[in-house]
Amino acid sequence: MAVVRADLGACQGYANCMTDAADYFDIDDDGVVVVLRSTVPDEHHGRVEEAARSCPVNALVVVDEDPS
Numbered sequence: 161m162a163v164v165r166a167d168l169g170a171c172q173g174y175a176n177c178m179t180d181a182a183d184y185f186d187i188d189d190d191g192v193v194v195v196l197r198s199t200v201p202d203e204h205h206g207r208v209e210e211a212a213r214s215c216p217v218n219a220l221v222v223v224d225e226d227p228s
Contacts (some may be wrong), residue, residue: 162200163225164208166193170219177220181211185220193219 164184173191177184184204186194200208200222212220 161202161225162205162209162222164195164198164200164212165221165223166195167219168192170217171215172217172219174216176214176216177211179211179214181208184208185211199225 171191171193173187173193175185175187177193178186181204184195184197184200186196188194205222209222212222
């Protein structure tokens with residue numbers, strides 16, 4: 161299973177991540193990303209990874225979690 165990591169200090173509030181994965185990402189009142197669901201099941205991996213890659217300041221990444 162993969163997990164979402166967010167660099168809150170880098171986030172500029174563009175909200176591109178919400179376009180394809182609003183069920184995983186939101187923007188708070190201060191314009192900073194909120195990760196709604198940090199674990200990403202395989203069936204959502206591609207969509208959530210694409211949403212993370214759409215961040216123009218690279219504040220989001222989806223990484224494979226070590227199962228051990």
